Amino acid sequence: MKNKILFLFISNILLFAYIYYHISEEPRETSLSNIITSILPNISKIEISESPSSSIVLTSEKDGSWQLVHPFSWEADALKLAELITSLANLRINLHCSADELDNRGEKLSDYGIMDGTTILKLDALDTHLSLQVGDASRDKKFVYCLFQNKSMEDAILKLPIAFLKFFDTQTMAWANKTFFRIPLYTIDALKLETSRQDSHSTTELINEKDKWKFKLPMTASVNKEKLFFLLNQVASSKIINFKPELKEDDNITQIYHLSINAMNRSHLYTFSQIENNSTSKLICDYPEKGIKFQLLPELGLSFEDWTTKLREPRLFNATISELERIKISRLESSLSLRRTEENKWVGFESSGTSSRTANVDFEAIRETIHRLSAIEVTEYLLFNPTPAQLSEHGFDQPIFKIELEYLNSTKRTMIVSKSSEQMSLWKTLILEEGILCLTNCPWEDMIRIEMKNYLSKNVMKLGSTVSEVSIQMIDDKKRYIYSSDGQDDETLNILKNIYAESIVEEKMESQGLWHNGNWHAWKYQVNFIDENSTFSKSILITEQVNTTNWYAGSQEENITFNLPVEYIDTLSSIIKSSK
């Protein structure tokens, strides 16, 4: 009986052992991998330490972000942590041996460089903890030995890829977010920069009113928003190079910038101190909000310099046509005054000293002039509030142009343009009302037109919309027709019948041709326009094509000579080429 019981007992034990072994049979590498991958989703704390006194502790926040909590509180570098977690998730586990096997192998942990004082990476997740203690690199330098510790299994020595070493970095800078300015720029409502030097103090104050930035101090003027954003982005993208910097005895504070920012009903203050000593310069930022000081590259200090010039709106003029009442352009004795009438039309008054005339002007010409003025930018500020002597020095005794803009709200803007004798290629502009003397990007002679003919209506032929047929014939003995629309309503006809002047060449017409720019251009073709009821027939004479942008036409009826627009030239050119 006893033997029977014993037999049964032993059989059960053996079978149990077989079943247990069979079920629980799993490679140790798989277990290690499972432990690592299972801990990752729930990691709440990461600690990297060489010793208890020099540890870095990072904790996970509820929103998924990571915070550096030791040795000081600061936002962690999310990408560094992302890289760590990704690397752990995809770690190719290479089990060297278990710690228990070391004795059998006649080895010690220290043989692998694992000893007190080597860096430990600890991961905490809920009730699970995992630690990796770094050792020496393998002989082939491809791996590094690590001691793996987790309560679920016995300690083991792993061979991790050598690239994993970077996660044992105990420098705070390796794990901290290196940016410090994280205020969305568009949320900023006001901004104040106080600059203190040994002998001076200045304040620049900017305010955002309905998304338009303006100087509040030291003057009133428009601020170029993108330039402001650029400077602020320079601050926002500057990287901390060191936390808690230590000052030396010979460090000398040369400048202090107090930057206070109001955004989203909160106030943020940063104090940047420019420090010089015999050999180096540095920039230290004091950030009371976080209670910490950090060091930045000293070049950032340049971003706080000269805001009144850097941030000023560079355009000389920026207004809609509807805001303007009068434009007056003067050059020596000649002047042209363009004025809005009560009927909201524009009238021009031309005066050349000896003669004058008045004419209706084309709205498109007004638009073009204002558009051109809008594109003029200051490239360099020379003087603010110049004295008469300074103006004389810069050639303003005999200015070349004077442009006066009068607004409907009775304000005025006057731009006086001159060339200095020293550098004749540089145009200098005085904005009279603001007392600004500057250089501009404008070739004024090309941009500003002072002759009335440039402002006359471009609809020189006054054909209306009833033209139904256009023909072109040679001006010779045979009067050969080279094109006839023949009543077709095609694209060519549409272009030909909508004739207008690109520019007026002369307000007269000679019967044989015209002299222009020293060349004689004889009339070569005649373009005839006939309306659908044949009630009128008008014609123009045109020269040979001069080039791709010039082809002259003249109307005896209107007594005007003009240049054709480019699309008209394209069409005529193709018609005449195909007729040859």
Place this chain on the structure above:
Amino acid sequence: MKYIKRVFLFFQWATLSLQLLFIFILKTSIPIPEYFAHKALAESGLNSFNINNANIFEGSKLGIEKVSFSSNQIKVILQNSIISLNPNIANVNSVNAISECTIDNVRICSDELNIEIENINFKLINDFYHLDCELQWRSKFVKLKISFLDFSQNISRSETKIDLDKLFGELFNNLVLFNQYFSDDIIEVYSTVQKGMVLISGTTKSVSNSLKNSNIFYVRINDEENGERNFKGKLKSYSNSANIHNFVIHSGESSIDFDFDLIPESEVTLNEINHLSITGLKIDGPISGNLPEISVNLFEKNEKKFAYFYGDSNLTDFSLLAEFPFCSEVTGFLNLYPSNSNLSGKMAYGETALFDGESLKLSCHQNLVPMNDFSPTLFTIQASSFSVLNTKPGMFSLNGEIDSNMSIFIHYAYGKFGGSKATGSYVQKWNPPRYRFLLDGYCLPTDITPWLGTWWSDIWQDFTFSGKSPSGNFSISGVWGGTAGNSLTHGFVTGGNIAYKDIEFIDSNVEIIVQNSYTDIFFKPLEHRFGEIIGELTFSPRSILQPYLKFDGYGQFPFNDGKSIFDSSLDGLIDEINASVVSFDGEGFISLNKDNEIADDNTTSFLFDFDTDRPIQIKGAPVASVSGEICRRDGLLHCNLENLILAEGSCTLQIDEKSAISDLIEMRLNISDARPDLLYNTFFQYWFSENEDSDGSLFAPRTESSFSEFDKAGTVSINLLGVGPASDPFQFQGTGNFFLDGIDVGRIEFLGGLRKNLAKFNLPMPSDALRFNTLEAPFQIDQGNLTFDNFELKGPLSKIVGKGTFDLTNNTVNLNADLKLLGNIQVPIVAQVLSIADPLSRLSEIHVHGPIGKPSWEILVTPAPLPK
């Protein structure tokens, strides 16, 4: 006690039995009837469900040899599937019922796709699933390892019905990306999701993924070959405010191409800062090099969405604010410092720096007064010492506007670079990217060659410009990247000192049209120091099978200056002619297919009428005037000089090529009433001066002064019809006639002088017997032998009749002549009487032989009369 023993024994037996049963189940496979399997999955919504050889083994594992099912569009076949159920029975729910699933092969087929996924391992670890598989699709092989993929939501939905098309539709969308961007290299993509954070890393040259609703993602790409990463992109999106997907990084021929849609989905709004920064970008393709760091902030304010671009590097600093999407105004600035750039462009002529120089400054502003309606942005560009694509550095200033379609209108542009100074305008539209330049000013066309490529430089390669740049006016339009030859260039170049090859023009008016890759150059006119040329040149595209040049023109051609424009095959002929100017009217078609001479011969044709009223020289010989035509028809050259004044005689010359493969020509020459002295000089001073006599001495040409008045009297006429190779006149064969009239031939110093040599014989002759004033010599030329079978030298009384040969190859002469002292008395009967009575005529036969310059004269006394 016994009871306890029995119970213990029973327990032992029961345990043993159970353990044996467990081992039996563990080791035994139990087939499942197909009926039950079908029934179990009947409610899944899948059609045509088929399952083969399903069985349960190892207690908790389900093995299926083959499963196939389909929906309307997709058919799925699974081979050798093993599903392990979760042994943790106490904690099993619908989500974690399966602990592991391995499938050897899954094939997903539809009309368009055929995807194979192999070695699938789908495993549950601590409530999170891991998926490993190898995916093959259209030769693309992808290894996927997706860990921590939270399937819980998908699985809970699938409890009711599986929408197979939807499930795989998304997969297919992603696979389309794989196909489009992945190289054929083996790719490993690892993806993890952790607390809403998706992390991707890979070891491949290229990676693609489609991500949605991710808070932050990190992309790292390593180059397998080089070990080190060749690209590292970081993309951040804080909070839920950015919805970036279809982000693609591709490091093949074109390194980076990202496409992201920032329009938020449903509940996601852009009410928080969105930041995207891209660093270390390196592009390769038509443009290659390193790009500066770019930061993009996206935000919403006053119900408008904005994108703010920022960069601050040594290459560029910029701060640009654009309303988003890009259909409204852009404001801000961009400063470019080209000398710090390593960007280069691949042009037809090679790789060159994209730009160089000092700086370029772009400013964008709100456009309150647009020239074109709906153009919300006004911009200006200022550049100094700036060069694009290796042009000469220059200064540029321009302003324009951008409309709501992002079309660019530059209304005013000013540029000064190289020898060019021009103003102009530019329009750039999109969809298609149509452009048009208008340039006007002083322009050296060659200054912009680097922009326009080889087709442009081809036009100007034979032009040189000196002094002040010509006035240039160009319109260049087309579609960037459009079909080849889509562009149209129309330009005018006037004035300036232009030279075409060696012809210098003092004034020019040239019109150029390049359309459909054909280049037309109109000269209207080109003025040179002797007159002007009006005409047209048409160059075919070089890309066509048989490129050609067509010309049509008239005017005064500066022949000497313009010799270099003729085809090199005519060099020999052209070099012999010295003419300052020739009036011409010509047209033609010249094949430029130099690789195929036969084709060239067949296609080149031209007709060239010319006329010169000024003296010219042909091989040094003065020609008072000439007119005629040179033409080429059917591959053969024809030259017909109808009015050539040579040695004061009128002359016609007709030369016809007889073969396209040899230089055989037929020549008809007719010289009438030329001055003998001048003609002599033409032949022996200019044309045969280098010839040596058979005794080695050079022919001694006579100078103008050495001719006596006697020599200048009389006339000479020659006609010749011959056929032979143009390269060797001595090989000619033909016949001709030589006629000399009005000169005392006996005094001519030819063959040592007739009279002088006859006088040596001291023949008893009347005083006028040795005077001869006409010579008529029909001849035949063959292989360098000039054969006279019957020449007659006549004087008032006497005549000499003879025959013989000049060997022009060896410069020897062999003549036999019969002197008839009174043989030229033309009185009937008297002549016969005198011929009988004249004793010398019966005795003297003159034999002249030896070198042409100094032949020997012998008199032979023959018993028999000479044959007539």
